[in-house]
Amino acid sequence: MTDTVFFDLDNTILDFNKAERMALSRTLEALGIPPTEGVCARYSAINLAQWKLLEKGLISRREVKLGRFGLLFKELGVDASPEQAAAAYESLLGIGHYFMEGAQELLLELRGRYRLYLVTNGTAAVQHGRLKSADLPKYFEDIFISEEIGFNKPDVRYFERCFERIPDFKKEKAVIVGDSLSSDIQGGVNAGLRTVWFHLAGAAGVPQGTAGGGDVPVPDWEIQRLSELPGLLERI
Numbered sequence: 001m002t003d004t005v006f007f008d009l010d011n012t013i014l015d016f017n018k019a020e021r022m023a024l025s026r027t028l029e030a031l032g033i034p035p036t037e038g039v040c041a042r043y044s045a046i047n048l049a050q051w052k053l054l055e056k057g058l059i060s061r062r063e064v065k066l067g068r069f070g071l072l073f074k075e076l077g078v079d080a081s082p083e084q085a086a087a088a089y090e091s092l093l094g095i096g097h098y099f100m101e102g103a104q105e106l107l108l109e110l111r112g113r114y115r116l117y118l119v120t121n122g123t124a125a126v127q128h129g130r131l132k133s134a135d136l137p138k139y140f141e142d143i144f145i146s147e148e149i150g151f152n153k154p155d156v157r158y159f160e161r162c163f164e165r166i167p168d169f170k171k172e173k174a175v176i177v178g179d180s181l182s183s184d185i186q187g188g189v190n191a192g193l194r195t196v197w198f199h200l201a202g203a204a205g206v207p208q209g210t211a212g213g214g215d216v217p218v219p220d221w222e223i224q225r226l227s228e229l230p231g232l233l234e235r236i
Contacts, residue, residue: 001173004166005114008183009119009131010120012100019130031088057155097133114233116140119159124148128145142165188219197219
């Protein structure tokens with residue numbers, strides 16, 4: 001029987017893509033760079049690649065923050081400061097929030113029935129601003145931000161630090177829910193947790209039913225809508 005649920009934050013509870021686009025567009029405009037669809041898409045691709053390197057422990061968080069803008073500006077051939085861009089972007093990203101469809105309803109339904117915890121690799125200053133704006137702390141027993149924990153998902157040491165802070169914790173009664181195979185699902189596998197992959201209907205990624213090809217971790221369950229989760233939790 002499940003009594004503990006770990007939730008990823010970005011693109012699981014809060015819509016990071018929408019927040020990113022808003023913050024990035026305003027940052028580029030302030031630097032005199034037109035935030036075209038092509039430029040924003042290229043930034044997102046560079047940013048994702050940089051975060052993957054962080055997950056593997058190959059670069060630092062600071063290198064992610066500055067490198068994504070440095071690489072973008074180099075490709076665009078513009079003379080702009082990555083430091084200035086990073087500071088403006090993080091300030092804007094920490095303002096406001098956008099919920100994923102059904103996320104608020106889900107948290108209201110699960111609160112009190114399960115022990116809920118939030119696990120995120122996001123930057124602490126940014127995440128605290130978004131969490132406060134969305135009034136999310138009221139739903140969770142604790143919130144674990146990797147920059148404060150000292151390790152990033154999917155590192156097992158990140159999860160071990162989280163487990164240490166949870167009273168009467170039993171892995172066999174816990175699951176992790178998240179959209180990222182490389183961070184959330186791989187992290188759950190590394191830590192010995194059961195895993196639920198939130199693969200949003202229509203989202204890019206490994207097609208339903210084929211997860212696990214190559215080095216891709218295999219989730220225990222897959223959902224395409226958050227509204228599917230309560231019924232699943234009752235069965236597992």
